[in-house]
Amino acid sequence: MVFLSRKAVAAAAVIVLLAAAFSAGAWAVFMPAESTGLAVVIDPGHGGWDGGVTVGGVKESELNLELAKTLARELEQRGIAVVMTREEDVALGETKRSDMEARANIIESARAECVVSIHLNSFPSQPSRRGVQVFYDDTGRGGALASALQSRLNARINAAHCGRSDLQPQPGDLYITKCSDLPSVIVECGFLSNADDRRLLGQKSYRKELCGAIADALEELLT
Numbered sequence: 001m002v003f004l005s006r007k008a009v010a011a012a013a014v015i016v017l018l019a020a021a022f023s024a025g026a027w028a029v030f031m032p033a034e035s036t037g038l039a040v041v042i043d044p045g046h047g048g049w050d051g052g053v054t055v056g057g058v059k060e061s062e063l064n065l066e067l068a069k070t071l072a073r074e075l076e077q078r079g080i081a082v083v084m085t086r087e088e089d090v091a092l093g094e095t096k097r098s099d100m101e102a103r104a105n106i107i108e109s110a111r112a113e114c115v116v117s118i119h120l121n122s123f124p125s126q127p128s129r130r131g132v133q134v135f136y137d138d139t140g141r142g143g144a145l146a147s148a149l150q151s152r153l154n155a156r157i158n159a160a161h162c163g164r165s166d167l168q169p170q171p172g173d174l175y176i177t178k179c180s181d182l183p184s185v186i187v188e189c190g191f192l193s194n195a196d197d198r199r200l201l202g203q204k205s206y207r208k209e210l211c212g213a214i215a216d217a218l219e220e221l222l223t
């Protein structure tokens with residue numbers, strides 16, 4: 001029998017994670033400098049032929065990817081490994097179904113603690129609606145994570161930037177949040193249909209602030 005130090009166990013866990021992720025065809029794995037042994041799957045929504053919504057010249061798939069990469073860096077700095085489902089502006093399949101199944105395969109193989117899918121909201125009939133909102137599937141395992149994440153984002157981001165601290169996590173029928181046994185949420189990082197949210201999301205400093213708040217919350221909730 002070989003006894004491994006906690007650090008060695010963490011390093012071994014990361015190696016297993018890397019092997020699993022690469023065999024599943026994951027696009028990128030960010031290696032933390034000082035590993036906690038924890039891992040998160042980040043899923044930048046849409047990509048390629050599926051651009052998501054486009055408002056005011058801002059294409060959701062591109063901004064999702066930018067936000068996802070920022071979140072990956074923030075998690076990496078906290079010693080949390082990241083598996084990305086995509087790293088370029090491409091779809092993972094020729095149809096919506098095959099694209100989603102490819103993402104599910106990566107999630108299934110990643111051996112991570114949770115899944116965070118990054119999207120942007122749009123509600124053109126009510127352009128005053130804004131803020132960061134967390135979604136989960138009520139048949140999946142994301143409810144507790146969604147509530148904990150939403151309350152922290154209300155305190156750190158929504159209260160400071162749009163005067164709201166009462167946004168509630170929203171249940172829905174969401175494939176990506178129920179395609180595995182992992183606690184899984186979608187973070188809708190703001191409303192593209194709201195000019196103020198669009199302006200904020202265009203700022204690198206705000207994207208870093210938002211993703212830092214998500215990473216702090218995940219670090220607190222996972223460790």
Ligand SMILES: [Zn+2]
Nearest residue numbers: 045052119120
């Ligand atoms: Zn979307």
